[in-house]
Amino acid sequence: MGKNLTKRSEDYSKWYNELVVKADLAENSGVRGCMVIKPYGYAIWEKMQAALDAMFKETGHENAYFPIFIPKSYLSKEASHVEGFAKECAVVTHYRLKNAEDGSGIVVDETAKLEEELIVRPTSETIIWDTYRRWIQSYRDLPLKINQWANVVRWEMRTRLFLRTAEFLWQEGHTAHATEKEAVEEAETILDIYANFAEGHMAVPVIRGTKTASERFAGALETYCIEALMQDGKALQAGTSHFLGQNFAKAFDVQFDTRDGQRDHVWATSWGVSTRLVGALIMTHSDDNGLVLPPKLAPIQVVVVPIYKGEAQLEAISTKVRPLLEALKARGISVKYDDRDTHKPGFKFNEYELKGVPVRVAIGPRDMENGTFEVARRDTFEKQVIASEGIVDHISDLLEEMQRAIFAKALDFRDTHITDVDSYEEFKEVLNSKGGFVSAHWDGTDATEQRIKDETKATIRCIPLNSVSDPGQCMVSGKPSPYRVIFAKAY
Amino acid sequence: MGKNLTKRSEDYSKWYNELVVKADLAENSGVRGCMVIKPYGYAIWEKMQAALDAMFKETGHENAYFPIFIPKSYLSKEASHVEGFAKECAVVTHYRLKNAEDGSGIVVDETAKLEEELIVRPTSETIIWDTYRRWIQSYRDLPLKINQWANVVRWEMRTRLFLRTAEFLWQEGHTAHATEKEAVEEAETILDIYANFAEGHMAVPVIRGTKTASERFAGALETYCIEALMQDGKALQAGTSHFLGQNFAKAFDVQFDTRDGQRDHVWATSWGVSTRLVGALIMTHSDDNGLVLPPKLAPIQVVVVPIYKGEAQLEAISTKVRPLLEALKARGISVKYDDRDTHKPGFKFNEYELKGVPVRVAIGPRDMENGTFEVARRDTFEKQVIASEGIVDHISDLLEEMQRAIFAKALDFRDTHITDVDSYEEFKEVLNSKGGFVSAHWDGTDATEQRIKDETKATIRCIPLNSVSDPGQCMVSGKPSPYRVIFAKAY
Numbered sequence: 001m002g003k004n005l006t007k008r009s010e011d012y013s014k015w016y017n018e019l020v021v022k023a024d025l026a027e028n029s030g031v032r033g034c035m036v037i038k039p040y041g042y043a044i045w046e047k048m049q050a051a052l053d054a055m056f057k058e059t060g061h062e063n064a065y066f067p068i069f070i071p072k073s074y075l076s077k078e079a080s081h082v083e084g085f086a087k088e089c090a091v092v093t094h095y096r097l098k099n100a101e102d103g104s105g106i107v108v109d110e111t112a113k114l115e116e117e118l119i120v121r122p123t124s125e126t127i128i129w130d131t132y133r134r135w136i137q138s139y140r141d142l143p144l145k146i147n148q149w150a151n152v153v154r155w156e157m158r159t160r161l162f163l164r165t166a167e168f169l170w171q172e173g174h175t176a177h178a179t180e181k182e183a184v185e186e187a188e189t190i191l192d193i194y195a196n197f198a199e200g201h202m203a204v205p206v207i208r209g210t211k212t213a214s215e216r217f218a219g220a221l222e223t224y225c226i227e228a229l230m231q232d233g234k235a236l237q238a239g240t241s242h243f244l245g246q247n248f249a250k251a252f253d254v255q256f257d258t259r260d261g262q263r264d265h266v267w268a269t270s271w272g273v274s275t276r277l278v279g280a281l282i283m284t285h286s287d288d289n290g291l292v293l294p295p296k297l298a299p300i301q302v303v304v305v306p307i308y309k310g311e312a313q314l315e316a317i318s319t320k321v322r323p324l325l326e327a328l329k330a331r332g333i334s335v336k337y338d339d340r341d342t343h344k345p346g347f348k349f350n351e352y353e354l355k356g357v358p359v360r361v362a363i364g365p366r367d368m369e370n371g372t373f374e375v376a377r378r379d380t381f382e383k384q385v386i387a388s389e390g391i392v393d394h395i396s397d398l399l400e401e402m403q404r405a406i407f408a409k410a411l412d413f414r415d416t417h418i419t420d421v422d423s424y425e426e427f428k429e430v431l432n433s434k435g436g437f438v439s440a441h442w443d444g445t446d447a448t449e450q451r452i453k454d455e456t457k458a459t460i461r462c463i464p465l466n467s468v469s470d471p472g473q474c475m476v477s478g479k480p481s482p483y484r485v486i487f488a489k490a491y
Numbered sequence: 492m493g494k495n496l497t498k499r500s501e502d503y504s505k506w507y508n509e510l511v512v513k514a515d516l517a518e519n520s521g522v523r524g525c526m527v528i529k530p531y532g533y534a535i536w537e538k539m540q541a542a543l544d545a546m547f548k549e550t551g552h553e554n555a556y557f558p559i560f561i562p563k564s565y566l567s568k569e570a571s572h573v574e575g576f577a578k579e580c581a582v583v584t585h586y587r588l589k590n591a592e593d594g595s596g597i598v599v600d601e602t603a604k605l606e607e608e609l610i611v612r613p614t615s616e617t618i619i620w621d622t623y624r625r626w627i628q629s630y631r632d633l634p635l636k637i638n639q640w641a642n643v644v645r646w647e648m649r650t651r652l653f654l655r656t657a658e659f660l661w662q663e664g665h666t667a668h669a670t671e672k673e674a675v676e677e678a679e680t681i682l683d684i685y686a687n688f689a690e691g692h693m694a695v696p697v698i699r700g701t702k703t704a705s706e707r708f709a710g711a712l713e714t715y716c717i718e719a720l721m722q723d724g725k726a727l728q729a730g731t732s733h734f735l736g737q738n739f740a741k742a743f744d745v746q747f748d749t750r751d752g753q754r755d756h757v758w759a760t761s762w763g764v765s766t767r768l769v770g771a772l773i774m775t776h777s778d779d780n781g782l783v784l785p786p787k788l789a790p791i792q793v794v795v796v797p798i799y800k801g802e803a804q805l806e807a808i809s810t811k812v813r814p815l816l817e818a819l820k821a822r823g824i825s826v827k828y829d830d831r832d833t834h835k836p837g838f839k840f841n842e843y844e845l846k847g848v849p850v851r852v853a854i855g856p857r858d859m860e861n862g863t864f865e866v867a868r869r870d871t872f873e874k875q876v877i878a879s880e881g882i883v884d885h886i887s888d889l890l891e892e893m894q895r896a897i898f899a900k901a902l903d904f905r906d907t908h909i910t911d912v913d914s915y916e917e918f919k920e921v922l923n924s925k926g927g928f929v930s931a932h933w934d935g936t937d938a939t940e941q942r943i944k945d946e947t948k949a950t951i952r953c954i955p956l957n958s959v960s961d962p963g964q965c966m967v968s969g970k971p972s973p974y975r976v977i978f979a980k981a982y
Binding site for chain 2: 027029030031034035036037038039042043045046062063064065066067068069070071072074075076082086087088089090091092093094095096097098099105106108117118119120127130131134140146150151153155167169342
């Protein structure tokens, strides 16, 4: 269709990279590993932010903002935390540039060296818990439920637009509670929000679960996650929520007067989702013609394209279209009227397919005669001719129907790509043929997990929540296993 | 009134610092010069963002996101730009930490040194113009009107919460145009948006003008600004919009095919407002009892406080209050019902005065008998007893009236603090007695401007827009001057 997009079946990875660039979502910048998020891509992120932010606020969270810099000594206070992040830290060592004395240009002023290096935050637990020490004295100050929208930096060596970048945008929630029970409940509440957002807005089905010890966040006692499946059969971790126990409260000495007059360390959670979700959205739904966006996250939900010859015809069509645009806007539907005279309708159709605009409305001379519009949906390419009278209701219903259909399609794909296996041979065979999630018994040891990873590149994505008792034997060691866990190769 | 707030008349600066902390707006962090914006302060910033973002979008701007890091060589490409920012740059030199070999802790890994240092953006012209080179080929790609919400870092040595911090939040717009005229119009359109926002939302009157050459943004041909006046008679620059000419297009080689088949460099603007506006808001309206917030930017517009003895009375009051809360929310008014039993009404009244909640509604046993509420406004402390039937309309009208009154009061203060002077003696006398804006003739030279600054600490805040011809003589040199300019001591 003239988009010169590599087919998914040819090279899924190349298809993804090309699509991100051609659909004007993002591109690489002149700074290694850092991307530029272009307006169309950023508009998707803004829609995600708005929906998530409302969900956080409805559940009693407030936004705040903490410094981008973390003194090196803070990062070091929680031992496993620094261990997890030390290898990918951007370090600020100086605070001034100057003209080189030999006139060769601008250089770092060596006399302006920081006494203590500052780390550009890879995540904010340490600077936030250093602050919480001042905010929390008593059980009356709890719970403290704060979220931050921010940029973070992790010096990744192999980067990919949206999926893995040195700088990315995210939200990070950090909460403090009086009891372990409350903190665990908070981590689970957030996992529900993430799962509901993924399924309800992104139309991406997810498996909820917990991570194994080796895959936990650095400093967490439990990491809850949602795992999605991409069209190439690889898994993608779409969000995590951590129960941190009292680790950070102890590292930063955050104690409080309990209701019954004791002193105790505070219980903590942290949780985040990032611009990585944009990558997940693209990879779950899009096709060889370009993006497919669920209506709830589409920056433009409807585009109207006039098909005309000459000024007079365009004017007549525009007069007919104007009330439609107003009526759609009044329903809260975002609509664009593309009456550019520099491009042909065919070019425009191509462009909006590439950009995944859910509904395309075309109107030409015959429609003018018949009092109709041609309505095409992006996901299935189905077209219908609709009478003017019912057009607004039709489009409104169609957007809802498409949101459901896009989810149903992804769910069907996901469900047909969960395979139960009982032997290691079968496990390897399934991984290499159809891929997807593989559900198998595991003996619960790091050693077996590591061996499977080394031999197959598959990792345990999660231990599904609410697993029913289903005793069996580890497919590798034959040792007893209480329930199946979910393996996959992953992004 | 039990708030232990220093009086403005005693020590304005101390009053400000105490107020910011006591009203839970922000506090200093463990990182030199970087603040923590607390939830209540951040909620004000979110309201500012929402209003500005809508105004930018209405005028055809789109949001995007560019990397936080700027390669040192980029910054150096525009000579006056790097000159302006080199002295306050946070410089990233390494990308990894490691365990010290002597076991003394975590240290910078010297083997992970960047080939080229990265600057944490102090502003993004250079990284953005490096990107625009790829985006702009033809006049068809213009205008390009992009905004970014981001954090920036300028290594300030003397910092103050909101007013001057090493890291701050802001928006920065960066636009590209085919003609000089269009770019100038854009810079002026944005100045209008800033002025309308300051006056219409913040209730802060501003003077619109242009900066003198010495006060221009580093790399600009013209800097437009809005200048506000604080209660201590000092000026505060509240927003700037820069006409950059072709400086950045030339530095980054951004050329385009013009409509008539030529090649030309693109014309540019950039513009920004920051969390500094929160400081301006506080300093313009607040009083010795705490914050005074214009209703449009107040996170909580109305608080309802029950006055009761015992559970039964509280329950009866709550039953009466609930429909009021619902009705206010339905009108889009943010309301909080404070039925905490841990604090007395007097304590709550104090707290909401300190936090500048515009309208306080109290209801006690006598109100229950009479079918009334007591309504108090924060700006004037006036109280009225209002019958239940008309309460929602009354509050809605009162919020609008308060928005107007708060602006009128600030405008009156500002207008009585603009003084025309014709001699340097009088200039100095006015500066030291009442302060404020001083309107005087100036000969247009850097030398005179610098001398006045050295001798009086006053700077030229702006050359007002649309100055009528008003020839006179420079108050210092006696040389001819076409119109008066505005001087003040400034933040």
